Amino acid sequence: MSSPSRGNDFFTPMRFEAEVLDCEVEGSLPAALQGTFFRSCADRRFSPLYSDDTPYNSDGAVDQFRFYDGHVDYRSRYVRTERFLAERKAHRALFGRYRNRSTSDPSVRDLSHSTANTTPIVHAGMLFSLKEEGLPVRVDPDTLDTLGEWDFSGRVTATSFTAHPKLDPHTGELIAFSYEAKGDCSDDLAVYVIDKYGAVTNEIWFKAPVVSSMHDMAITDRHVILPTTGMVTSAEQLQRGALHWAYDPEVPAHVAIVPRNGTAKDVRWFHGTADQAMLVHTTNAWSEGNKVVLEAPVAAENFHSYFPRVDGKPNDPARYIPTMRRWTFDLDSDSDRWQEEILFGGMTVTSFTRIDDRYVGRKNRYSFMMMSDPSLPVNRDFADTLAVRVSNAWYRFDHLTGGIDKFSPGDSHGVSEMQFVPRSPTAPEGDGYLIGVVNDFRALRSELVVVDAMDLAAGALARVKLPFRLHMQVHGWWVPRAVLPFEPR
Ligand SMILES: [Fe+2]
Numbered sequence: 001m002s003s004p005s006r007g008n009d010f011f012t013p014m015r016f017e018a019e020v021l022d023c024e025v026e027g028s029l030p031a032a033l034q035g036t037f038f039r040s041c042a043d044r045r046f047s048p049l050y051s052d053d054t055p056y057n058s059d060g061a062v063d064q065f066r067f068y069d070g071h072v073d074y075r076s077r078y079v080r081t082e083r084f085l086a087e088r089k090a091h092r093a094l095f096g097r098y099r100n101r102s103t104s105d106p107s108v109r110d111l112s113h114s115t116a117n118t119t120p121i122v123h124a125g126m127l128f129s130l131k132e133e134g135l136p137v138r139v140d141p142d143t144l145d146t147l148g149e150w151d152f153s154g155r156v157t158a159t160s161f162t163a164h165p166k167l168d169p170h171t172g173e174l175i176a177f178s179y180e181a182k183g184d185c186s187d188d189l190a191v192y193v194i195d196k197y198g199a200v201t202n203e204i205w206f207k208a209p210v211v212s213s214m215h216d217m218a219i220t221d222r223h224v225i226l227p228t229t230g231m232v233t234s235a236e237q238l239q240r241g242a243l244h245w246a247y248d249p250e251v252p253a254h255v256a257i258v259p260r261n262g263t264a265k266d267v268r269w270f271h272g273t274a275d276q277a278m279l280v281h282t283t284n285a286w287s288e289g290n291k292v293v294l295e296a297p298v299a300a301e302n303f304h305s306y307f308p309r310v311d312g313k314p315n316d317p318a319r320y321i322p323t324m325r326r327w328t329f330d331l332d333s334d335s336d337r338w339q340e341e342i343l344f345g346g347m348t349v350t351s352f353t354r355i356d357d358r359y360v361g362r363k364n365r366y367s368f369m370m371m372s373d374p375s376l377p378v379n380r381d382f383a384d385t386l387a388v389r390v391s392n393a394w395y396r397f398d399h400l401t402g403g404i405d406k407f408s409p410g411d412s413h414g415v416s417e418m419q420f421v422p423r424s425p426t427a428p429e430g431d432g433y434l435i436g437v438v439n440d441f442r443a444l445r446s447e448l449v450v451v452d453a454m455d456l457a458a459g460a461l462a463r464v465k466l467p468f469r470l471h472m473q474v475h476g477w478w479v480p481r482a483v484l485p486f487e488p489r
């Protein structure tokens with residue numbers, strides 16, 4: 001067995017659970033910040049069975065930052081998945097390579113392999129920790145105790161559930177999907193429309209043209225958009241003990257446009273090229289008449305360094321930096337192609353992109369993105385880490401003017417994905433705060449920073465300073481206190 005440790009830095013597993021009441025705050029927290037910021041984190045509790053496994057296979061933990069009246073309390077707990085409990089009992093790793101059951105210890109092959117480590121969402125008063133490999137895992141939003149897998153009262157029969165469902169801010173509906181929906185390597189897709197009370201109101205099953213990683217989706221007020229990618233799998237690949245995904249540069253992009261209230265016969269597939277098949281996260285989508293517009297960072301080649309190419313060649317760094325693209329699908333046209341426009345590129349765009357979530361499914365003006373920006377002050381001792389392994393800045397893009405605003409938390413700091421919090425429920429788009437965890441590689445401590453979302457260059461308004469380093473974050477989710485009430489402990 002090899003150690004998961006890669007030196008004394010933020011990538012070394014922490015294996016902790018913690019609670020900090022009244023976190024130290026530098027600066028002053030805006031009065032408008034009343035609510036909970038949840039984070040899904042990935043942190044291995046035991047050395048992996050295989051040294052070539054991916055960090056995506058790390059145990060899931062949920063962090064809770066509660067903001068109230070200028071104060072912040074912090075709590076973190078691992079998600080007690082079937083996997084966590086089995087390995088806790090054995091006091092060692094039992095689960096094998098990323099999403100490959102045949103490489104796991106025979107005693108656990110029939111258990112859920114989900115780590116629940118990707119996205120925390122709150123819907124219908126319930127907190128879920130999501131991982132696209134399995135069903136949502138319910139977590140108590142107050143105690144963070146694990147309540148178990150949730151299949152929406154038996155209505156979700158797919159074996160998995162996306163980590164990136166979309167919450168329609170206008171209807172309160174949760175729109176979700178499943179790929180490999182009948183198990184490993186199945187070409188089945190399922191779309192679920194779930195009302196604001198948590199009841200499934202529509203379910204659409206259909207087939208994908210390729211079995212590929214479909215990590216994210218988008219919605220408009222009428223449609224669901226599902227892109228396929230060039231990250232593929234097969235029974236042969238799994239039988240030989242490989243990681244679940246390998247990148248095939250010959251596989252083109254396909255996009256399904258699905259009416260939210262339609263049936264399988266209403267699904268339209270559009271077909272693109274192989275250099276459009278690395279779309280991991282979407283930014284947003286909206287309808288313009290009978291056209292569907294999707295915006296997303298898209299790369300011409302695999303940027304997941306952990307997953308190999310099927311031809312064994314190295315990834316080409318000249319092709320794997322994404323550009324922000326706008327794809328337009330004309331539903332009035334008989335063509336099965338889409339129009340592509342490059343909105344911006346030529347810089348180190350990542351696939352971590354967010355918007356003011358009140359504009360999900362409607363045309364947005366601003367987007368926010370994690371970036372690696374060598375023009376910002378970078379301490380040379382941490383330059384390689386900040387350029388290659390993490391990002392060092394948050395950007396705001398103005399899609400109307402092309403303007404860019406950027407935030408650097410410090411010259412030895414890496415950033416996690418940011419979250420936009422509106423100043424008030426009726427504030428204009430972008431009027432509010434960006435919050436998120438940044439990691440100081442010099443001090444080996446984490447901070448949660450608060451920035452004016454319309455003036456990133458002004459720097460942090462407040463820094464919530466943790467007395468230790470936190471688990472590495474995947475995605476986060478903000479819930480206003482009015483939506484998810486709590487009383488300070
Ligand atoms: Fe993601």
